[in-house]
Amino acid sequence: MTKIKQQLDTRNALIQSGIKLFGEYGLNGTSTRMLSHDCGANIALISYHFGNKEGLYEACLDYISLRIQDYIKGTYVTLGDIIRKEKPTAHEAKQVIDSIIETMLTMFLVHEEPKSWNVLISREQSNPTPAFDIIYDSIIKRIQQDLTRMIAIYIGRDPNSEESKIRSHIFISQVLGFITSRESFLRHMGTDNLSQAQIGKTRKVVKEYIDTVLNGLRACQLKEAE
Amino acid sequence: MTKIKQQLDTRNALIQSGIKLFGEYGLNGTSTRMLSHDCGANIALISYHFGNKEGLYEACLDYISLRIQDYIKGTYVTLGDIIRKEKPTAHEAKQVIDSIIETMLTMFLVHEEPKSWNVLISREQSNPTPAFDIIYDSIIKRIQQDLTRMIAIYIGRDPNSEESKIRSHIFISQVLGFITSRESFLRHMGTDNLSQAQIGKTRKVVKEYIDTVLNGLRACQLKEAE
DNA sequence: TTATTATTTAAACAAATGTTTAAATTTGTA
DNA sequence: TACAAATTTAAACATTTGTTTAAATAATAA
Numbered sequence: 255m256t257k258i259k260q261q262l263d264t265r266n267a268l269i270q271s272g273i274k275l276f277g278e279y280g281l282n283g284t285s286t287r288m289l290s291h292d293c294g295a296n297i298a299l300i301s302y303h304f305g306n307k308e309g310l311y312e313a314c315l316d317y318i319s320l321r322i323q324d325y326i327k328g329t330y331v332t333l334g335d336i337i338r339k340e341k342p343t344a345h346e347a348k349q350v351i352d353s354i355i356e357t358m359l360t361m362f363l364v365h366e367e368p369k370s371w372n373v374l375i376s377r378e379q380s381n382p383t384p385a386f387d388i389i390y391d392s393i394i395k396r397i398q399q400d401l402t403r404m405i406a407i408y409i410g411r412d413p414n415s416e417e418s419k420i421r422s423h424i425f426i427s428q429v430l431g432f433i434t435s436r437e438s439f440l441r442h443m444g445t446d447n448l449s450q451a452q453i454g455k456t457r458k459v460v461k462e463y464i465d466t467v468l469n470g471l472r473a474c475q476l477k478e479a480e
Numbered sequence: 481m482t483k484i485k486q487q488l489d490t491r492n493a494l495i496q497s498g499i500k501l502f503g504e505y506g507l508n509g510t511s512t513r514m515l516s517h518d519c520g521a522n523i524a525l526i527s528y529h530f531g532n533k534e535g536l537y538e539a540c541l542d543y544i545s546l547r548i549q550d551y552i553k554g555t556y557v558t559l560g561d562i563i564r565k566e567k568p569t570a571h572e573a574k575q576v577i578d579s580i581i582e583t584m585l586t587m588f589l590v591h592e593e594p595k596s597w598n599v600l601i602s603r604e605q606s607n608p609t610p611a612f613d614i615i616y617d618s619i620i621k622r623i624q625q626d627l628t629r630m631i632a633i634y635i636g637r638d639p640n641s642e643e644s645k646i647r648s649h650i651f652i653s654q655v656l657g658f659i660t661s662r663e664s665f666l667r668h669m670g671t672d673n674l675s676q677a678q679i680g681k682t683r684k685v686v687k688e689y690i691d692t693v694l695n696g697l698r699a700c701q702l703k704e705a706e
Numbered sequence: 707t708t709a710t711t712a713t714t715t716a717a718a719c720a721a722a723t724g725t726t727t728a729a730a731t732t733t734g735t736a
Numbered sequence: 737t738a739c740a741a742a743t744t745t746a747a748a749c750a751t752t753t754g755t756t757t758a759a760a761t762a763a764t765a766a
Binding site: 398420430436443455470 | 505506507508509599602603605606607608612616620621624628642643645646647648649650652653654655656657658659660661662663664665667668669678681682684685686688689692693695696697700
């Protein structure tokens with residue numbers, strides 16, 4: 255076993271335990287002994303590899319950030335050309351919107367590994383630590399900007415207006431609510447875990463909802479001069 | 481000074497400090513010494529009045545729960561009759577929806593005291609502690625149920641379907657996102673604090689948005705048999 | 707093979723933490 | 737006014753916590 259391999263094993267084991275435990279108990283509610291016990295690494299290795307507990311927390315967010323960027327890379331490969339266009343068509347803009355939403359829904363509702371990221375992201379969203387920048391700058395900001403622009407283009411509004419920023423925030427919140435208010439949603443649905451049928455319904459209702467609002471806003475615009 | 485008055489002063493001072501500090505640092509990140517120092521009460525008074533730190537946390541949520549119920553009481557006084565009707569009209573249902581949303585926006589964006597509640601609510605939403613029931617059972621559940629039904633009635637769908645539950649979750653998330661993703665929103669808006677002008681724009685964009693989606697869904701329904 | 711570097715370990719440290727305890731003080735009641 | 741009850745205080749306690757330390761072990765390079 256090479257040095258690099260072994261180092262990554264211990265280091266990575268701590269990161270995986272970190273994502274799980276920090277997600278469940280928060281930074282302050284997770285002790286170095288919990289982390290050590292969870293992955294079997296000696297407690298001194300936290301400061302050896304990461305400097306201190308906060309360093310491990312940041313490493314967890316770095317890891318999640320990279321993985322999410324990987325996760326959405328597929329989406330952005332096919333959409334990058336449209337996004338970079340000076341003037342995408344409304345049809346093109348709608349493609350971007352749909353793809354981003356689809357990716358988010360899949361990430362939030364379907365795949366198993368991302369579920370462990372979601373809890374930590376949800377924590378950071380509602381109560382940012384100093385490490386929030388890691389997630390914000392690499393992922394959230396980009397999605398905000400892209401959706402602000404694409405939505406405005408699709409509905410025929412000014413992409414640079416504050417109204418467009420507000421609108422995209424509302425738009426993103428529609429989907430983000432499945433992780434930031436997950437417990438409320440589950441209780442309302444009367445379950446501890448969404449069934450495949452429930453997930454299917456959710457995706458369908460989301461799609462109907464956003465198509466309706468986007469087309470409604472677009473139709474308003476075709477009738478009025480902004 | 482009577483006993484009851486004095487007791488309430490110390491007890492209440494601890495609760496106010498609790499709301500502030502638990503909101504900012506979380507339950508685990510707030511020490512009994514911080515609480516004691518913030519309001520000047522001796523540290524032993526936490527267990528004296530509340531049993532332990534968790535008891536104080538619960539008391540804070542109880543306080544917030546009562547205050548929010550008070551806050552929305554005005555809204556529910558005028559809407560109660562409609563909500564209790566077996567078959568409200570679509571017009572009536574829309575009145576309920578608009579009033580609830582207006583109340584939530586005011587609470588989340590405008591008034592100063594509720595702002596201190598919002599942080600703690602946001603925390604509980606995204607990462608429920610055992611005390612989440614306090615807020616859920618008294619407030620969130622009711623709003624979920626009422627909006628599920630009113631939205632379904634307005635757009636002509638079945639109020640008891642799972643789709644209606646999902647739809648109302650999306651609907652609530654549109655507004656809740658202003659507290660559960662507050663940092664992201666502020667950064668996107670390029671400010672640390674929303675100006676009055678920005679708040680005004682936000683309310684206007686929200687109203688346009690939800691009117692559009694509700695009327696869009698309603699129009700779909702008038703064209704299709706569900 | 708030896709020396710160097712990197713990793714890991716077990717123990718220790720200093721501080722922080724939530725809670726308890728007993729005494730002092732204040733308040734309320736008869 | 738005296739006594740009882742309630743509240744408050746300061747100190748102490750036991751545990752937990754994050755981190756450090758020095759030695760042991762493993763891996764790498766010459």
